[in-house]
Amino acid sequence: MARDNQDLTKGPLARKILFFSAPLIVSNLLQVLFNVADIAVVGRFAGASALGSVGSTTILVTMFTSFLIGVSGGINVLTALYLGSGDRKGVRETVHSAFLFSILTGLTLLLIGAIFSKGILELLNTKPELIDGAVLYIRIYFLGMPALAVYNFGNAVFSAAGDTKRPLKYLSMAGVVNIILNLFFVIVCKMDVAGVAVSSIISQYLSAAMISVALFRSGDIYGLHRSELRLNRNKTVNIIRIGIPAGLQNAIFQIANLFVQAGVNSFDATMVAGNAAAANADALVYDVMTAFYTACGSFMGQNFGAGNRKRVRNSYLISLAYSFGIGMIMGLGLVLFGHQFLSLFSTDADVIEAGMIRLSIMGVCYGFSAFMDCTIMASRALGKSMIPMVIVIIGSCVFRVVWIYTVFAYFHTILSLYSLYIFSWGITAIAEIIYFVYIYKKRVC
Incomplete structure (x- = not known):
């Protein structure tokens, strides 16, 4: 396997698992810190009402993003299974099917967020004075769901191949952009709730673009190729069954x-x-x-x-x-x-x-x-x-x-x-x- 990829079937397990996990730990902590930065910016520079509107969407956002993370977990284990068995055809069919399936899943969540967000927030007893801002935030934020799905897909594939460093690099770059745009949109453009949401989806599409380009340029067996982009029935069923x-x-x-x-x-x-x-x-x-x-x-x-x-x-x-x-x-x-x-x-x-x-x-x-x-x-x-x-x-x-x-x-x-x-x-x-x-x-x- 090329570059940072690892053959996980050989070598000292305890050491390899620890070094494999280290970039993932940093990546996960960065996501938490970036979210804290979002809340800090909107709370510090946009006021209590804007902070309350964004905070009111936390459970809803977490619910849908957690769903995508679960689906990517299924992609991860299936890709790792075929890589371990040396089944090149299985790897390629799984990766290409998973890429398209992730996009379709993200688009489905986007539609759900756009259509049902206000009703769901009302069911969650969102305060009346915060509901308009919360709906605006969630509808903009959900535009990034396809990108979030694609990034999680790419992260799952690279992790299955033993490469946890590249996803961390892409996430770090996108996170820095997110913080800079937060400050620009909220402080300079006075966009408060909308500004935080827009900066989030821009950073999500940036991370999705970087990880997708890396997969399309990859010469490994898990790399993406336009000519092979299709939903393989058996592999898609397996992704659905596990993910x-x-x-x-x-x-x-x-x-x-x-x-x-x-x-x-x-x-x-x-x-x-x-x-x-x-x-x-x-x-x-x-x-x-x-x-x-x-x-x-x-x-x-x-x-x-x-x-x-x-x-x-x-x-x-x-x-x-x-x-x-x-x-x-x-x-x-x-x-x-x-x-x-x-x-x-x-x-x-x-x-x-x-x-x-x-x-x-x-x-x-x-x-x-x-x-x-x-x-x-x-x-x-x-x-x-x-x-x-x-x-x-x-x-x-x-x-x-x-x-x-x-x-x-x-x-x-x-x-x-x-x-x-x-x-x-x-x-x-x-x-x-x-x-x-x-x-x-x-x-x-």
Whole structure:
């Protein structure tokens, strides 16, 4: 394989997984920081109303972008599988079908956002004074969905080939452009909400263009060629079979989080503000852990395709160990330095103390989510996505809603609310591990 591409079927696994994941960690953290920069610019220079309008769309934006990330995960494991088996035809048909499928998926989400955005925001009880700005932002932002889909596709393909550096480079360049345009449109052009949205879609199309050009110019077997751009029926069905359940799982998580937020809202304003400040830690920790889940899918996919049974198992175990370890280290770090972290978002001592309640509980729990999420990715790497999706929906979504209306309703303490995370992760992880062991013995052993 050329340039930064890696053969994931050979070499010391622990070292290769760590170095493979490092650029992904940086990439994921950059996405979080760029989003923070967007919010900071609109809040600092466009006022509270504009900030509220943009903030009101967070759940909706996260729901659809999470869906695209899930779909790209399916593309990643399928590409890695064919690369590992040396099936050149399978790789080319998968990549070209996935490229077109990603564009079609992005266009579909664009239409959904354009047509139903106002109705969805009203269902989310967006405040009347913010609804117009929120609708304007979301309709502009959704114009970038095809680009976001294409970038995630390209990132999935390069990651499957062992190259995590080029997607990071393209994302970094686009992110810098995004920040510069944010400042220009908001401060100079006085476009507030629209300015932030426009700068976002410009940067998204830039990153999509760069990663697409790289694939069209690539001489590797996963490179794109205009003459081969067609939807192969079997490969498209496989992408749908693995990617769509993963995307739906990610989207449904956001729906479950609405019920959790409703529980938080039942407390006083100080607790709500403290929760909002502490929740900023979630994206930082989860996105770093996600890098190792991607590594798990890529390494297991290539080695499963190559028939390396021992490396399939060890790729899962090492990725699980890394993701659990980094989750615990970051979580405990947040417990120790929580006051300093929360002071970035509030100077109110009461809000900080309220936020510390969440950080103290979640900080010792973050790492355990790896047993659920890494195992789900491992099952996908072996070609199974539907059952893991059903398990996680029941164990981590339905269970949380039931918990809120039973355990939390009975005790109505903040501890009983936050405890649902570790219990839902534990129950789901046990079920996912049992299913993975069954599939592993059936397909690998």
